[in-house]
Amino acid sequence: MLSLILCAVSCFLFIWWRWEANYRRLKTYKLPPMYPGLLPIIGHAHLLIGNTTRLWTTVQKFAKEALAQGGVITAFIGQDLYYIIADPEDSVTAANACLHKHFAYDFGKPWMGEGLVLASGPVWRRHRKLLNPAFSLQVMHSFLGVFNAQARRQVSHFDWQVGKGKFDHLTSLKHIALETVCLTAFGITAEEDKDFNNLYMGAVDQILNIIALRFSNVWLQSELIYSFTGLKKKQDKVIKVLNAMSTAVIKRKKELMKSIPRSEWEEQRKRSGIKCKALMDLLLELSEENTLTDKEIREEVDTAIVASYDTTSCLLAYIMMMLGTHPEAQEKMYQELQEVFGGSDRDVTKDDLPKMVYTDAVIKETLRLYPTGPVGLRYVDKDVQLKNYTMRAGSQCALMIYGIHHHDSWGPDVDQFRPERWLDTNNLPNQNMFAGFSIGKRACMGRTFATISMKTTLSHVLRKFKITADMNELRLKIDFLLKPVSGSLVSLDRRIQL
Numbered sequence: 013m014l015s016l017i018l019c020a021v022s023c024f025l026f027i028w029w030r031w032e033a034n035y036r037r038l039k040t041y042k043l044p045p046m047y048p049g050l051l052p053i054i055g056h057a058h059l060l061i062g063n064t065t066r067l068w069t070t071v072q073k074f075a076k077e078a079l080a081q082g083g084v085i086t087a088f089i090g091q092d093l094y095y096i097i098a099d100p101e102d103s104v105t106a107a108n109a110c111l112h113k114h115f116a117y118d119f120g121k122p123w124m125g126e127g128l129v130l131a132s133g134p135v136w137r138r139h140r141k142l143l144n145p146a147f148s149l150q151v152m153h154s155f156l157g158v159f160n161a162q163a164r165r166q167v168s169h170f171d172w173q174v175g176k177g178k179f180d181h182l183t184s185l186k187h188i189a190l191e192t193v194c195l196t197a198f199g200i201t202a203e204e205d206k207d208f209n210n211l212y213m214g215a216v217d218q219i220l221n222i223i224a225l226r227f228s229n230v231w232l233q234s235e236l237i238y239s240f241t242g243l244k245k246k247q248d249k250v251i252k253v254l255n256a257m258s259t260a261v262i263k264r265k266k267e268l269m270k271s272i273p274r275s276e277w278e279e280q281r282k283r284s285g286i287k288c289k290a291l292m293d294l295l296l297e298l299s300e301e302n303t304l305t306d307k308e309i310r311e312e313v314d315t316a317i318v319a320s321y322d323t324t325s326c327l328l329a330y331i332m333m334m335l336g337t338h339p340e341a342q343e344k345m346y347q348e349l350q351e352v353f354g355g356s357d358r359d360v361t362k363d364d365l366p367k368m369v370y371t372d373a374v375i376k377e378t379l380r381l382y383p384t385g386p387v388g389l390r391y392v393d394k395d396v397q398l399k400n401y402t403m404r405a406g407s408q409c410a411l412m413i414y415g416i417h418h419h420d421s422w423g424p425d426v427d428q429f430r431p432e433r434w435l436d437t438n439n440l441p442n443q444n445m446f447a448g449f450s451i452g453k454r455a456c457m458g459r460t461f462a463t464i465s466m467k468t469t470l471s472h473v474l475r476k477f478k479i480t481a482d483m484n485e486l487r488l489k490i491d492f493l494l495k496p497v498s499g500s501l502v503s504l505d506r507r508i509q510l
Contacts, residue, residue, distance in 0.1 A: 044084040044095065044401050047077055055088025060228040064221060064489035065497060067228050071387050071490060075415030083419075084401060090230055093407040095392070098415025100444040102398040106409050107388070107452025109396045111136065114389030114408055116227040120492075123219055123251050125307065127315030128457065132391075139312065140457070142298060146197075146291040147457045152464050153362045154290075155196040159465050160359040162192045163472035170477060170504055178501040182329040186213055189321035189328075192465060197316050198292040200264050208257075215253040216318055220491035222247050258313040265292050291316055316458075323384045324462050326495055328469060330382045331374060334429055335474070336481025336502050341431055345370050346474050346507075357475055360468045368467055373434035375466055379448035380422075381429060386414040386494050388450060413447045421445055477504040 049056055059070050074096050078085045083099025097103050112132040126135050128143065145151075169184045190209060194200055222243055226232040238244050289297065295312055298304040304312075335342040348370045388411040396403040403409060418426050421441040423433070434440065444451075449459035456462075473479075480503045487498035 042401060043093075044086050045081045047074065047085050047087040047096070050088060053090070054230070055090055055092075057089050057230045060089070060230075062228065064224050064228075064491050065487070067224060068386075068488050068490040068494070071412070072414060074410070075387075075412040075418065078412055078415050079419060082400070084398060089408075093404070095398075095401075095403050095407060095409040096412060097398075097409060098412040098419065099399070100416050100419060100421070100442070103411050103416055103447070104444050104452055105398055106390065106392075106396060106403065107411055107450075107454065109394070110390035110392050110403075110409060111454060112391040112393050114391055115233075116223070116389055119223045119226045120219070122247065123254055124314045124318075125311035127311040129315050129319060136454075139304075139308075142303065143291065143294065143312065144457065146289060146294045147460065149460060151290060152460045155461070156360060156362060156464070156468065158192065158195045159468040160472070162188055162195070162465075163360075163469045165191075166469055167472050167476050170473065171506075174477070174504050174506050176503075178503045181332060181502050182325060182496060185325040185328050186321060188469075189325040189465075190317070193317055193320040194261065196461075197290060197320065198261055198265055198313070199290055200261065200268060200292075211253055212257045215250045216322060217491075217495075218250045219247065219254060220493065222250070224491040254314065255310070258310050258317065261292075261313055261317070262296075262309060265296065269296065319456075320458060320461065322493060324465060326493060327375075327379060327382070327384055327462070328466055329496065331378045331466070331470065332473070332479055332502050333481040333483055333486060334378050334381075335374065336479035337483040338429055341374060341429070342474070342479060344431075345374055345470075349471055349475055353471070353475065357472070360471050364471075365464060365467060368471065369435065370431060371467055371470060372463075373431035375463065375470075376434050376446065376448065377429055377431040380417045380446065381427075382488075382494060383413045383417060383448055384493050385450055386490060387412055388454075411447075411451060413451065416445060416447050416451075419445060476507060478507055479504060 047056055049059060051058060059073075060067060074085070074087070075098050078096050078098035083097065084102055085096045087094045087096055095106070097106055113130060117130045120130055124130050126139075128136065128139055131139060166184065166188045169188065170181070173179045173181075187209065190213065191201070225243065226238065232238050232241065232243065292313070295304065295309050299306060299309050335345065348368065352364055352367045390409050390411065392403045392405055392407045392409055394405045419441075420426065422445065425433075447455075449456040449462070481501065485498060485501060486496055489495055489497045
């Protein structure tokens with residue numbers, strides 16, 4: 013027993029000595045202000061411990077402190093030094109210089125492997141270059157038929173809720189978004205089994221929650237300790253469900269392609285006038301050429317599914333709540349839609365999209381206040397010069413998207429929902445001020461897909477329904493994405509068609 017105690021004390025003293033030595037070394041550099049609450053050995057890790065709701069509160073506090081201190085502060089999570097950046101210019105510098113993802117993203121690799129969201133270095137560059145053609149504007153416009161059909165399905169789902177008071181519209185939005193990504197990116201119908209779809213969406217929520225908990229509870233970052241926890245067993249079970257979805261998607265697409273001669277596929281594509289292939293067609297072609305392995309294909313499918321349906325459905329939920337809370341903005345958007353569509357319920361065309369200026373402003377303003385990815389974590393693999401400080405190689409950096417979107421450059425009404433700020437292009441802050449689809453070279457490839465699909469859905473929903481909501485009822489969490497935990501409640505009334 014005594015030997016165990018002596019061993020434990022010796023380990024503790026060694027860790028303390030290592031932490032002190034590291035801290036003294038770093039203090040010799042010119043560091044940005046330190047976030048309050050630093051403790052020996054654990055640093056600021058105690059501020060992260062807890063659930064994902066508390067983690068969101070901590071992210072907001074870090075961002076606000078960085079803004080108050082000129083845009084950049086530092087914090088320690090264990091022995092790791094973090095540069096917490098809310099200055100727009102420094103954020104772009106850091107984002108473009110630091111392309112390697114933070115180690116926390118590795119917690120998602122048992123699920124998504126080296127897919128675009130999690131990959132770093134040469135793998136990320138190679139995959140991004142190979143898949144970029146699938147996200148061209150021409151391909152996105154070719155999806156408008158699907159976007160319109162799915163928007164009408166969304167209206168049909170909502171129709172059941174008219175006059176029944178508040179309901180959680182996010183659940184329905186997620187179902188339709190999952191169907192939409194299967195129909196567009198993969199060219200297949202979603203699973204007919206609604207129970208399986210519910211199981212899949214629940215599994216996505218669980219795995220993202222597990223990843224966030226591993227980051228915020230530092231002892232779970234050790235693979236040795238984590239492997240003995242119930243959380244690891246839960247992760248393994250959840251990943252089986254997630255892999256079953258991507259495997260089914262690939263299998264069904266291959267079967268569909270086998271049922272139709274390649275020449276007929278090519279002829280259909282020529283008749284449509286589309287020169288680029290949709291994502292799944294491109295992935296399978298790269299697989300046939302041995303450019304990508306079967307494992308890489310599955311990882312990109314897993315990535316595309318969650319990156320498409322989870323983000324757009326959450327953002328649509330926030331937009332509807334914002335419009336329900338601000339009836340004057342909802343009325344302006346409705347009037348714009350009446351002008352564009354002439355009072356009809358016809359489908360959205362590509363020529364309509366640039367005319368939906370106020371709709372675009374509503375989307376951007378909601379994304380400014382409620383960024384689906386409110387923070388991005390990167391590893392600093394080399395010294396990086398910011399405006400006033402040098403980030404040291406071997407440290408970590410946190411790009412505070414939430415902080416950038418609340419910077420003073422937005423004006424004294426920075427905390428208010430005001431879509432009109434996007435209409436006066438002469439008074440808008442520079443482009444670095446908006447990072448709704450991330451920032452720098454690793455910005456989201458699917459931003460055009462998301463924008464067009466949301467514009468289409470909103471145009472159909474707003475022409476049919478009047479929304480009522482109260483954003484004060486919204487409670488949020490962060491599991492790498494910003495999500496509601498309170499139930500994103502709205503009520504709907506049918507518009508009177510004159």
